[in-house]
Amino acid sequence: MAIHYSQYYNLQHKDFVSKGVYNGFLDKDSLLHIDPLLLKGCSIPEFKESYNTFLCHFQKLVHLVKYVKDTNETDPFFKMIVKRFTMSEISNTGLGFSKENSHGKGISGDLAKQLANSAYTIIKAGLEDPEIFALMQLIEDNVGADRISDMTLYILQKDFLAYTQRIAKELNIKTEKYNYTYDIVYEVPFYRGKPIHFIPMNLLTDLPKANDFDDIDKVCNYNNQLKKKVADIIGVAWAQCKEYKKRDWRELILGNKACYETVVSYYKGLKGVPYDFTSDGKKEYYDILLNELLLQNPLILPSLSGYNPQTEVYEITKSICLQFKHLVEDNRLSELFYKNNRKPDETDWQMLLYTVADTYKKAASLDISITREDNPGVGEIDFHITCGAKANTVIEIKRSSNANLLHGYRTQLAAYMRAEKADNGLFLVIMEDSSIEQIKTKIGEVQEDMKKKGEYIPEVIYINGKKQYSASNRNYQPSRL
Structure with a gap:
């Protein structure tokens, strides 16, 4: 299972973040990449000259091209250009677009x-600005934003190693000698x-989601801005340009001096936009923040000695749900959702409870199984927690705004319990904008009717799912349900 650097080195997530270091994964890539533009004006000591170093790598090609007589590798100068574009993989960066490899x-x-x-x-055409090579994803097949990121890492590997060396020393992380x-x-x-390469957070930007590596550039914002400028110059409608392939853009930019100068000038004036780790739209830090919160708030189980398996599983399940309520209401766990004015849906709450339950199960070595969205033939169950064939407790979650709230309590949960031959059930209500008293009254009426008919009455746990404010906020008013 992939883990963050902080977990691997037994450090806190904040130890990395406080130093501005990306707390990436080992054995797993992220949808972030290094944008060379973010090197402009970088104040980190190891990267103050990195942007110039990056451009200089391509500027040196100008001298080589002057001596090339034939564009094949029998020509020693052309062979040197090929070598300059031959860049090996850089290990252990946690960046990229691959699904399984961390390089x-x-x-x-x-x-x-x-x-x-x-x-x-x-260069032979007299286009010698090195910035054009930072825009290869615009005009070159098989080159996307992720490939530019890899090239940047390769060209500036010394800078990243020097940075890693300093950070490792400051964090007292064990090191070994690496002969660059x-x-x-x-x-x-x-x-x-293989050596690890730590990456500064402020050099990273969002890698747009695309169907494949070479489609990534199509959804990069500044690429589209550049294309629109070229379209204006040649008098072509943007709608038509959307269908252009890379070879078309290549011919337009390299074959038209006005287009070329506009693109290079525009790129020179650009500033990179770093990834917003505060809102963290890609949930880069979602799991580590949750994990550390759960470790700080261990699950305390009641004494279960002498209980039968059915009661034991029910009490464990109830304890997990009550701890979940405590984390949401008192530890602002739901803040993981409320970013960029986003509101969580039912699936968000289900996944969060599942993650909490599974983490506590592993931490406490509980002899239970947690199954999410199992379908026994009557619909998908939110959760059921079992201990072999000996005991089974079903959990159903509904938001207070759900039109099927009462149906879920009386009918769905009962059907799931019958299908799973479950002994017990728990019903979690995530309170949003609805009145708690109104919801309790409605569910109370259903419970009275169930009682009269001798039906099983599942316990209801109400959770305040509204955005929770910091205790230091002057308008903070804790709301316990």
């Missing part, structure tokens, strides 16, 4: 030759025999 793709073979040929064509070259050695952490 980039690197550049080699045919792609390196393709980029070398492009560089030769661009025969005469340059860094002391950095290792994972699975």
